[in-house]
Amino acid sequence: MVVPPSNAPAHCPGPETESAGKADACEGCPNQNICSTTPKTADPALPLINDRMANVKRKILILSGKGGVGKSTFSSQLAFALSRDSDVQVGLCDVDITGPSQPKIMGLEGEPVHQSNTGWSPIYIEDNLAVMSIGFLLPSTDDAVIWRGPKKNGLIKQFLKDVEWGSLDYLLFDTPPGTSDEHLSVVQYLKDSRVDGAIVITTPQEVALADVRKEVNFCKKVGVKVLGVVENMNGFVCRKCGTETKVFAATTGGARRMCEEFGVPFLGSIPLDPRIVECCDRGVSFLDEVPDSPATHAYHEIIKKLQEIPAFSHE
Structure with a gap:
């Protein structure tokens, strides 16, 4: 399913028509390319995707309107946290095709993807935590896509139909910033098997919130439930003196105010901690390495709130 953007031309032929992306009215539309290339007949891969996804209980998108707000970091720490329960099976699918971060953040750089007659095997960190990314398929980490x-x-499409995910309680999708081809593709390919919800990541300043508003509207247009908004990098607490500094000022009330305006849940704020960056560079779980950090406590509170939402709970 492809949804016309809010600024689509007045005479939009519709994304499902044969003239989609090709009509005169389509010139200049931001969705022109994907509308013109999306198959107008039933995609033969959809039944294969539905078969793969039949054993996945929850499919969750991690979104951000702007880059650099800590979306991939949150995705990784959420995956680490959920997999601490050995009875919970977690998959992390990195669909940020041109900027894959998860191989580095999860400590899996250089790992090869194996292929068998049942498909690609994701890379396992633990028995219950699997990761797939284009980063595993590149000859060098410096190669540009x-x-x-x-x-x-x-x-x-290959990540969804050809990867042997097995039975999962959660499949998390680390998406690129914005609302582009990758987001539309995931929603389209999971149309029948259903996306259970989205978690939106932002920082407090208005320049980030302005793009998050677009992200929330995108979710509404494509029928994806917003499970909640996480405000990252909300202040820095000095470990020596305890002084808190607001690095990114919330000039318009921050994420909490924005959530009130849009009627979506506010999940909480995570303060800055330089050790988060250190753990991501080393490819280890920040929550396990620094359990006494205020940021760790904030993560746990947010995850606790998520697990109280029926659309997120794997029970």
Whole structure:
């Protein structure tokens, strides 16, 4: 399912029509490329995707309107936290095709992807935590992925239909910033098997919140439930003197105020802690390495709130 953006032309032919992306009215539309390349007939891969996803209880998107707000970091720490329960099976799918971060953050750089007659095998950190990313398929970590939309969409389709995810309680999708081809592809390919919800990551300043508002509107347009908003980098607490500094000022009330305006849940704020960066660079769980940090406590409170939401709970 492709949804016309809010600024689509007045005479939009509709994303499901044969003239989608090709009509005169489509010139200049931000969705012109994906509308013109999306198959207008039933995609033969959809039944295969539905079969793979039949054993996945919860499919959760991690979104951000702007880059650099800590979306990939939150995705990784959420995956680590959920997998601490050995009875919970977790998958993390990195669909940020041109900027894959998860191999580094999860400590899996250089790991090869194995293929069998049942498909690609994701890379396992623990018996109950699996990761898939284009980063595992590149010859070098410095290689640039210079792809247009159709090729990105094709790889995302492969991640869904060809990866042997097995039975999962959670499949988390670390998406790129914004609302682009990757987001539309995931929603389209999971149309029948259903996306259970989205977690939106932001920072307190208005320049980030302005893009998050677009992200929330995107979710409403494509029918994805917003499970809640997380405000990252909310202040820095000095470990020596205890002084708190607001690094990014919440000039318009921050994420909490924005959530009140849009009627979506506010999950909580996470303060800055330099050790988060250190743990991500080393590829280890910050929550396990620094259990006494205020940021760790904030993560646990947010995850506790998420687990109280029926659309998120794996029970």
